[in-house]
Amino acid sequence: MRHFCLVTATILALVTGPSTASAAQVVRVTSLSALQSAIDKAGPGDEIRLADGSYSAGSAIVIKRSGTANAPITITAEHVGKAEIKGSAGFSFSSGASHVVLRGFKLRHGGSMSVPVGSTHNRLTRLDVQLSGGGNWVTLNGDDTEFDHNVLQNRTIQGVFLQVLGPEKDMAKRVKVHHNYFSNHKFTGSNGGESIRFGLSHHQKYSAGGVVEYNLFEKADGDSEAISVKSSDNVVRYNTIRDSRGFIVLRHGDRSVVEGNILLGRSGIRFHGNDHKIVNNYVHTTADRGIVFGSGNEADSGPDSKLHDRPDRVVVAYNTVVGTTDGIHGDGGDFKPKDCVLANNILQGTGKLVSMPGGSDVKYEGNIVWGGPAGMPSGGYKAVDPKLVQDGLYRLSAGSPAIDAGVGSYPYAGTDFDLQTRSGKYDVGADELLPGGTRKALTRADVGPAAP
Known part of the structure; x- marks a missing residue:
C-alpha cells in the first residue's frame, strides 16, 4: 500500500456505504494553502479541519462556497483554540456564502473580519479574537x-x-x-x-x-x-x-x-x-x-x-x-x-x-x-x-x-x-x-x- 504524507489533506468519507461524488467529507489540512484549496472545493456537509499550529496569512482566507440548512459547510480548528491565524489577514466571507460554520480558531492577525450583506445563516463560534490592527x-x-x-x-x-x-x-x-x-x-x-x-x-x-x-x-x-x-x-x-x-x-x-x-x-x-x-x-x-x-x-x-x-x-x-x-x-x-x-x-x-x-x-x-x-x-x-x-x-x-x-x-x-x-x-x-x-x-x- 502506498502512503501519502499529510502536506495537503486527508479525506475521510462520512458514509457507511460505497462512496459517491456527493458524499460529505472530513478534510484535514496542514497548511493555509491547503485550507484555501479545500474551502474552494467544499460542498454541503463537508467539514474542513486545520491541524493544530501557528499559521501566518499574507492574504485573506476567502470563503465562497455555501452549504445548506441541513448540511452546512464547517471550517474548524482540529482542536478548539489550537490553530492560530497570524499575519496581515484572516477569514473573509464572500457575498452569498451562506450556511457556513466557522469554529475554534485563535485569531491574532491584522485587519478585521466581516460577514457581508447577502451571506446568510452563517455561524461564528468558539473563536478567540484578539486582532492586531x-x-x-x-x-x-x-x-x-x-x-x-x-x-x-x-x-x-x-x-x-x-x-x-x-x-x-x-x-x-x-x-x-x-x-x-x-x-x-x-x-x-x-x-x-x-x-x-x-x-x-x-x-x-x-x-x-x-x-x-x-x-x-x-x-x-x-x-x-x-x-x-x-x-x-x-x-x-x-x-x-x-x-x-x-x-x-x-x-x-x-x-x-x-x-x-x-x-x-x-x-x-x-x-x-x-x-x-x-x-x-x-x-x-x-x-x-x-x-x-x-x-x-x-x-x-x-x-x-x-x-x-x-x-x-x-x-x-x-x-x-x-x-x-x-x-x-x-x-x-x-x-x-x-x-x-x-x-x-x-x-x-x-x-x-x-x-x-x-x-x-x-x-x-x-x-x-x-x-x-x-x-x-x-x-x-x-x-x-x-x-x-x-x-x-x-x-x-x-x-x-x-x-x-x-x-x-x-x-x-x-x-x-x-x-x-x-x-x-x-x-x-x-x-x-x-x-x-x-x-x-x-x-x-x-x-x-x-x-x-
Missing part, C-alpha cells in the same frame, strides 16, 4: 448570523469588538449574539470603544429583530456604552456586566426590550427613544445611577439624526436597583420623558432614589423604596424595608412586603430574573419568591470557547 474587529452584515461562544479581549485603541449593521438602508435581520465573553477594552477616549454596537444612527428606524443574550462583559471600559443599540425591535436579555463603566444603552431606535440582565459594579441601563420595555433587571451598582431616562435633545429623532431622542412611552417595571446614591435618574435636556411608566420596582440605596427633571410625564405606581428619599409622588411608592437577603444576589425573603404587591397589568414582565414564571399577583422587583430561584451572575465558565 485598528478598526472594528468583527462586523456582521448578513441576515440570520449566529455569533456564539467566542471571546473578544484586550483592546487599547478606539474601535468596537463586535458590530452588527446590514445594508446601507436597512439592518441585518435576526442576528443572534450569545454566550460570548467580552473583556478588557482599555480605550481611554470618550466615545467609540463599545463592546457591541448594534446599528448606527442612520439605522435607528430599521427593525433588526436581533437578540443579545447570555453574554459576559468584564472591564468594558472603552466607552460609556458596553452594549450600544442603534436600531429597532431588539432584545437584550440575561447578560452579565461586571466591573465595567459601560452601560446597556438604547441610544437610538424604538420598541426594544431590556430584560433580566445582571449589572454589577459601575454599570447600569440608559435609554432613549420610544416604546421600550425595561423589565426584571438586577442592578447592584456602586455608581451614582442605576437606570437612566436619557436626555432629550429632540422630541423624536429623524432617520439620520445623531441627537438624543426623548424617551416616550417607555415602561420601567419590576426591576431591583440596590446600592446606588441615585437609583433611577432622568438626564433632562430640553425634551423631558413623556408618557413613561415607573412601576413595581425595588429601589434601595443611600441617596435620592428617583430623580426626574421637572416637566417629566411619568406614571408612578407600586414601587418600594428603602434607605433614601423616594423622589416621586406619594401615591407611587411605599417606603418600607423590602427584606432582601443576599445569596450571591439580593432576593426577597419570606415576609417581604414586596410579595404579591405588584399593581397594574404588565404581562411582559411575567418571567422574573431567575427565569421563573410569575403567577397571580406579581411580587415587586426583579425576583418572584419561588422555590428553586438560584440564578447567579455569569462567570468565565459559562461563556466563551470552552463553555458547554
Whole structure:
C-alpha cells in the first residue's frame, strides 16, 4: 500500500456505504494553502479541519462556497483554540456564502473580519479574537448570523469588538449574539470603544429583530456604552456586566426590550427613544445611577439624526436597583420623558432614589423604596424595608412586603430574573419568591470557547 504524507489533506468519507461524488467529507489540512484549496472545493456537509499550529496569512482566507440548512459547510480548528491565524489577514466571507460554520480558531492577525450583506445563516463560534490592527474587529452584515461562544479581549485603541449593521438602508435581520465573553477594552477616549454596537444612527428606524443574550462583559471600559443599540425591535436579555463603566444603552431606535440582565459594579441601563420595555433587571451598582431616562435633545429623532431622542412611552417595571446614591435618574435636556411608566420596582440605596427633571410625564405606581428619599409622588411608592437577603444576589425573603404587591397589568414582565414564571399577583422587583430561584451572575465558565 502506498502512503501519502499529510502536506495537503486527508479525506475521510462520512458514509457507511460505497462512496459517491456527493458524499460529505472530513478534510484535514496542514497548511493555509491547503485550507484555501479545500474551502474552494467544499460542498454541503463537508467539514474542513486545520491541524493544530501557528499559521501566518499574507492574504485573506476567502470563503465562497455555501452549504445548506441541513448540511452546512464547517471550517474548524482540529482542536478548539489550537490553530492560530497570524499575519496581515484572516477569514473573509464572500457575498452569498451562506450556511457556513466557522469554529475554534485563535485569531491574532491584522485587519478585521466581516460577514457581508447577502451571506446568510452563517455561524461564528468558539473563536478567540484578539486582532492586531485598528478598526472594528468583527462586523456582521448578513441576515440570520449566529455569533456564539467566542471571546473578544484586550483592546487599547478606539474601535468596537463586535458590530452588527446590514445594508446601507436597512439592518441585518435576526442576528443572534450569545454566550460570548467580552473583556478588557482599555480605550481611554470618550466615545467609540463599545463592546457591541448594534446599528448606527442612520439605522435607528430599521427593525433588526436581533437578540443579545447570555453574554459576559468584564472591564468594558472603552466607552460609556458596553452594549450600544442603534436600531429597532431588539432584545437584550440575561447578560452579565461586571466591573465595567459601560452601560446597556438604547441610544437610538424604538420598541426594544431590556430584560433580566445582571449589572454589577459601575454599570447600569440608559435609554432613549420610544416604546421600550425595561423589565426584571438586577442592578447592584456602586455608581451614582442605576437606570437612566436619557436626555432629550429632540422630541423624536429623524432617520439620520445623531441627537438624543426623548424617551416616550417607555415602561420601567419590576426591576431591583440596590446600592446606588441615585437609583433611577432622568438626564433632562430640553425634551423631558413623556408618557413613561415607573412601576413595581425595588429601589434601595443611600441617596435620592428617583430623580426626574421637572416637566417629566411619568406614571408612578407600586414601587418600594428603602434607605433614601423616594423622589416621586406619594401615591407611587411605599417606603418600607423590602427584606432582601443576599445569596450571591439580593432576593426577597419570606415576609417581604414586596410579595404579591405588584399593581397594574404588565404581562411582559411575567418571567422574573431567575427565569421563573410569575403567577397571580406579581411580587415587586426583579425576583418572584419561588422555590428553586438560584440564578447567579455569569462567570468565565459559562461563556466563551470552552463553555458547554
